[in-house]
Amino acid sequence: MYINTYLILIFLCNYVYSETFLQILKKYNYPAEEHVIETSDGYILKAQRIPHGADGTQPREVVLLGHGMGGSGENFILLGPPDGLAYYLSDRGFDVWFFNARGSLHSRKHKSLSPDRNRKQFWNFSWHEIATIDLVDTVNYILRVTGKDGLFYVGHSQGTTILMVMLAEHPEMNQKVKAATLLAPSAYLQHTSSPILSLGSKLRRLGESITSMLNMYELPMSNGLILNRFLKTLCNRSSMKDICMDAVYLLGGANSGLVNKTLLPMLIEFIPSSISTKQAWHYGQVIASGEFKQYDYGKKMNQKKYNSPTPPMYNMSNIEVPIGLFYGDSDPFSTPKMIDEFVKVLPNIELVYKAPEENFNHLDYILAYNAKEIINDVLLDKVFKKYMDDNTVD
Ligand SMILES: *[C@@H]1O[C@H](CO)[C@@H](O)[C@H](O)[C@H]1NC(C)=O
Ligand SMILES: *[C@@H]1O[C@H](CO)[C@@H](O)[C@H](O)[C@H]1NC(C)=O
Numbered sequence: 001m002y003i004n005t006y007l008i009l010i011f012l013c014n015y016v017y018s019e020t021f022l023q024i025l026k027k028y029n030y031p032a033e034e035h036v037i038e039t040s041d042g043y044i045l046k047a048q049r050i051p052h053g054a055d056g057t058q059p060r061e062v063v064l065l066g067h068g069m070g071g072s073g074e075n076f077i078l079l080g081p082p083d084g085l086a087y088y089l090s091d092r093g094f095d096v097w098f099f100n101a102r103g104s105l106h107s108r109k110h111k112s113l114s115p116d117r118n119r120k121q122f123w124n125f126s127w128h129e130i131a132t133i134d135l136v137d138t139v140n141y142i143l144r145v146t147g148k149d150g151l152f153y154v155g156h157s158q159g160t161t162i163l164m165v166m167l168a169e170h171p172e173m174n175q176k177v178k179a180a181t182l183l184a185p186s187a188y189l190q191h192t193s194s195p196i197l198s199l200g201s202k203l204r205r206l207g208e209s210i211t212s213m214l215n216m217y218e219l220p221m222s223n224g225l226i227l228n229r230f231l232k233t234l235c236n237r238s239s240m241k242d243i244c245m246d247a248v249y250l251l252g253g254a255n256s257g258l259v260n261k262t263l264l265p266m267l268i269e270f271i272p273s274s275i276s277t278k279q280a281w282h283y284g285q286v287i288a289s290g291e292f293k294q295y296d297y298g299k300k301m302n303q304k305k306y307n308s309p310t311p312p313m314y315n316m317s318n319i320e321v322p323i324g325l326f327y328g329d330s331d332p333f334s335t336p337k338m339i340d341e342f343v344k345v346l347p348n349i350e351l352v353y354k355a356p357e358e359n360f361n362h363l364d365y366i367l368a369y370n371a372k373e374i375i376n377d378v379l380l381d382k383v384f385k386k387y388m389d390d391n392t393v394d
């Protein structure tokens with residue numbers, strides 16, 4: 001009885017939420033579509049789209065936006081028009097698509113597995129599968145629908161990890177991505193500046209045993225919706241606004257003061273969305289081992305799965321797409337040392353760019369009030385323009 005009420009509640013909330021994404025776009029007079037993509041292993045993903053400009057102009061290029069861990073497609077519209085990245089790119093002639101990873105807010109669905117009743121099977125994935133299955137299938141779907149032979153990509157955080165993994169594991173996908181901007185490129189996370197992350201990753205083996213003993217395959221449990229409701233009520237009190245804003249930043253670095261407090265209700269509405277525990281532990285493995293490679297199942301299982309006692313590395317030399325690397329000085333997930341590692345291994349770097357603001361943190365790339373000047377203009381002019389078919393306009 002309790003469980004059923006609970007499931008119905010989750011269902012209703014999901015329904016309301018997914019309406020909200022399109023409603024927000026429509027409220028601002030942008031055309032909005034929602035596409036359903038079934039992956040080769042049966043996950044059912046949604047991809048939202050702003051197919052053409054608000055003024056009706058037909059797009060010249062296609063761009064796909066890849067959200068971070070715990071996020072979803074909405075992350076790129078929270079800032080609102082005209083400066084939120086999705087609106088910004090739509091206004092400049094892009095057909096804008098939003099990726100939604102398996103398990104996240106709009107993609108918590110599978111053709112035969114239930115995320116609630118078949119938890120062990122449904123949540124049995126990491127960002128490796130998000131990259132090599134979801135992202136591959138989404139890119140192919142978009143190119144089929146639009147009739148284009150290549151698209152641009154902007155990833156934030158985990159959205160950058162999956163692009164790199166996709167290109168390293170499926171080199172043929174390099175032909176389908178014209179250029180990519182990586183906001184907070186996340187791979188060499190052993191160089192994180194966050195003591196909490198370093199400590200957590202050292203306890204990975206123990207943590208993994210505990211979470212699997214407790215049957216915790218999804219984080220936060222129950223799609224975060226109950227948590228969201230609670231936070232919403234709490235943070236709506238004006239006396240709590242500053243504290244809530246700091247809490248939003250707890251993991252993302254210092255509060256830079258670049259995010260307008262009026263965004264708070266929306267932030268709480270959409271963050272966090274679910275992830276699998278395996279996704280978090282895979283990052284923990286990267287931090288602890290200092291190696292960017294596939295999931296470590298332990299010697300015996302590795303031998304069976306990979307034909308080697310250790311998991312294979314991601315071969316960064318396979319990445320041919322021109323790449324812009326964006327980082328900030330207070331982002332624990334993208335430190336100068338990590339950027340140095342990328343510069344050593346990525347064959348085709350178009351731009352390395354540090355956001356000019358002090359205390360620039362992990363969320364500012366997409367939420368800062370001045371994102372247009374310090375992020376959007378830079379990625380368009382310095383990374384994408386050169387690779388656009390018609391780069392003479394605007
Ligand atoms: C989870 O995935 C791994 C690797 O693909 C597989 O070996 C294992 O059997 C899966 N476990 C379940 C419970 O589906
Ligand atoms: C914050 O947002 C409000 C409402 O959208 C707006 O009036 C105000 O100018 C914004 N402040 C900054 C610094 O952008």
Ligand SMILES: *[C@@H]1O[C@H](CO)[C@@H](O)[C@H](O)[C@H]1NC(C)=O
Nearest residue numbers: 171313314315316317318319
């Ligand atoms: C990595 O890829 C490069 C270029 O595609 C190739 O020459 C090299 O042998 C690969 N390295 C490994 C370890 O597979």
